[in-house]
Amino acid sequence: MAEEEQKEKSGGGNTLLIVLIIILFIFVLALGGAVAWLLLSQGQGDDKGEDKPAHEAPAEHGEDAGKSHAKQYSPKYKQFEPPPENAPPQYFEMNKFIVNILDEQGREYYLAVDIKVMTYYPQVVQELEHLRPILRSKITKMLRRQVRDRLIQPDGQDYLEQEILKVIREVAEQHNIYPDLIEGAFLERFVMQRAG
Numbered sequence: 001m002a003e004e005e006q007k008e009k010s011g012g013g014n015t016l017l018i019v020l021i022i023i024l025f026i027f028v029l030a031l032g033g034a035v036a037w038l039l040l041s042q043g044q045g046d047d048k049g050e051d052k053p054a055h056e057a058p059a060e061h062g063e064d065a066g067k068s069h070a071k072q073y074s075p076k077y078k079q080f081e082p083p084p085e086n087a088p089p090q091y092f093e094m095n096k097f098i099v100n101i102l103d104e105q106g107r108e109y110y111l112a113v114d115i116k117v118m119t120y121y122p123q124v125v126q127e128l129e130h131l132r133p134i135l136r137s138k139i140t141k142m143l144r145r146q147v148r149d150r151l152i153q154p155d156g157q158d159y160l161e162q163e164i165l166k167v168i169r170e171v172a173e174q175h176n177i178y179p180d181l182i183e184g185a186f187l188e189r190f191v192m193q194r195a196g
Contacts, residue, residue, distance in 0.1 A: 067085070067086065068082075068083075068085045069083050069087060069120035069183075070082030070083060070120075071178065071180060071181060073178040073180070073181075074178070076176070077176050077177060077178040078127070078176050078177055078178075080121045080123040080124065080181070081121075081123065082121075083120040083121055083122075087120050089118045089119065089120055089183070090118070090119050090120065090121065090122050090124070090125045091116045091117065091118055091125070092116070092117040092119070092124075092125045092128040092129065093114070093115070093116050093117075094114070094115040094116075094117070094132070094135065094136065094139070095114040095115070095188075095189075096112075096114065097111075097112065097113045097114070097115070097136075097139065097140060097143060098110060098111070098112045099111050099140060099143045099144045100144065100195060101143070101144065101146050101147065101148055101151075101192070102147060102148065103147065103148040103149050104147060104148075104149045107148075107194065107195075108194075108195040108196070109148050109192050109193060109194055109195055110191075110192065110193045110194075110195055111143060111146065111148075111151070111191070111192050112189060112190075112191040112192075112193075113143070113160070113187050113189055113190055113191075114187065114188040114189035115139070115164060115185055115186070115187060115188070116185070116186045116188055117168055117182060117184070117185050117186075118182070118183045118184045118185070118186065119181055119182050119183055120181075120183065121181050124172075124177060124181050124182065127172075127175070127177055128168075128172070128182075131171055131172070131175060134171055135167070135168060135171055138167050138170075138171055139164060139167050139168075142163060142164070142167050146160065146163075148192055151192060152192070157187055157190050160187065160190070161184070161185050161186060161187055162185075164185040164187075165182070165184060165185040168182055168185055169182055
């Protein structure tokens, strides 16, 4: 009988010990889970805080910071390798256009322009180089149709840049180049002088 009481006491002590270990184990797991949740939620909050300045970075670091200039366009056009993010613009130069134009009274003037065409696709610059004779011809014809009185207006140079851009984009499209890959046309020289 005394042996049975001793077994019950020792067995009961073992059960109590096992229950305490299980409770302690659950407590440690719960505490670890709570700590992990706090750390993860703080990490996500920090990420959110870091995302916001990244989106605002272009305003602080220039208009093109973090900007991709790659364009999606129809497969009917030639496909070019997209430029990397923050790629600098590429330029195609066309210099020494000198043509005769008239004013509204019929007086003759010389118009001299140098043009830079901007794109973010280096392959487009190569394509435009192959089209140089066609571009020179079309731009020269367009320049000869200009009237001095329109070009001396405050927006005359901007107007002429847009007209040149239209011509370049038309030629590009005729040769299966997506026209919007050509971002702009800029006049480096814009001079009008009375002839004779």
